[in-house]
Amino acid sequence: MLIFCARRILLALLLVWAVASAAFVLIHVAPGDETLVDFWGQAPEVREAARRRLGLDQPLAVQYGRWLSGAVRLEFGPSSLYSRPVGALLRERVINTAILATTALILAAVLGIVGGLYAATHTHGPGAWLARTASVVFLSTPPLLGSLLLVLVAARTGWLPPGGMSSDAGAAWWARWADLALHLPVPALALALPLAATLERVQAESLGGLLGQPFMNATRARGVRERDAVLRHAWPVSLGPVLGLYGLMIGTLFSGSFVVEVVTAWPGLGRLMVDALRARDLFLVAGTAAAGAACLAVGTLLGDLVQAGLDPRIREGR
């Protein structure tokens, strides 16, 4: 188990390094840098001086070495867009994205698994039809469309704040939490619904395939109630394929949160990255890429460890 963990962590670190370096090199090779925006229309000497101050006139290898040696100490240089250290910016934004993504993941899991249980045990009638329709519709509502629609509903009805993460709610901790809870549903639902539909389909299929199996008939023959037979005997077995989706969901969640954050003005990592890319804020782009890769790596790592804990075959590397 220890070797397994170490290998996975090493791989995760490698991924973070590769993505961050790729972003750093790509954005430096790309035409234009932050001084182009900041010193628009000014004398070339002024811009050149700024480039020298930021170290942008050095060869790429030197810049990269300097950046990397800072990055291992979690210092990612200054952001010209926000006039703040990139590290501090990243810390707040990563937390915001994590709040959104975790909420969406929990929502998707609850909705998807409950829906899947229902769909597997009810294969006829209006309820089954409704479940199937809902899952196809939600499957076809990617976060971009879902968030636009939910923002529209929120803005027209006034039930929920359509955007942002907080409004002026006072300093009391409970008021701030209540405020956050009000702002969460729109982005979290937009993110969760297509995922919930995927989970629902997989859960329904894997459970549906088990209900006619001999072990289920044996369970029923021993006089176990149908409800207990499904929930306590079939359901745990059916969770395998559902958990297998986790790795896929982390990537989807990540891409989705990018879009949702931009549409609903959620101050997260995705939004920061779009702003950084637009402003050609070099250090911020590299920093957000590193943070994004780190989030992805941590999410995948957690999933791997959970699966390894549940399944000895994975743990032993077979």
Added chain:
Amino acid sequence: MRPARRAVWLLAALAGVALGGPWLAPYNPSAAHRGYVHAPPMWPRPWEGFAIHPVVLEDRLQQRFVEDRTRTVPWPWAQAADPVFLLGADRTGRDVFSRVLAGARASLGLGLLAVLGATALGALLGAVAGARGGLADEILMRVADFVLILPVLYVVIVLRAVLPLVLAPGVVFLLMLAIFVLVGWPIVARGVRAVIARERLAEYVIASRAAGAGSRHVLWHHLLPACAGHVAVQASLLLPGFILAEATLSYLGLGFPDTVPTWGTMLREAADINELSRFPWTLAPAAAIFAVTLATNAALQPVTEIARSSNPTSPDLQISR
């Protein structure tokens, strides 16, 4: 109908929309109609014999319109004196309906071409990997795996953003096409490789070889046709993802310039919450994207279910989200 055939019909129908859409548009999609800024949709009423009532500007400052129930106007294709906006008008008074139809060419066309490109490249590389085996197989599949674990949208956005921001629409089209093909091919390649690696050892292939068929003949006449059904379904499943990627890029201002009507550039108007809530018909292109995605999922869902239950971690669906 078999799923592969359904997929081909679906793609053909959408190609028809992409080609014929702009031709069906009643107005020039870029023409601004004075006095009709944010005009509401004018619907034909079935209970009045599909009559359409014109709208009259009531308050210019509030951009409020009222329906003139005393008059009827003909359908927009008649090109009468009063313009008729079936899906309303946008912030410069352009016909949203015409723009959705015209945007189909860029959005659907880009998506379909990207599907073709990704399929061709994926089938080629997958065939090489499956038929050759060995080192080529190992390298190709490692690269494919690496591309597959990346969150696609992030990669597309970063790749697009590091290139110059202002480009001619034609260049943007080709650029996005290249990026989409680059992130799309591994999904096809893995499927093709799996089918070929399995079919290579099938009895009919061995029989063909024993009868003296060369490896090229086996590839073209036995192995690639064996993949055709799989490839058709995979290709159609890529389409919604590509259309959505165009919409997302254009929505973020990293795609087509605002002068080109595409579903993505049209959605940019919806970025303004105030505008979105007062004039919901700016979401018309979102409805078009939803329709394409829904059609794809509804036509091919049974297949994805089978594919997934046999391999739940299959990345087949990743890009379509």
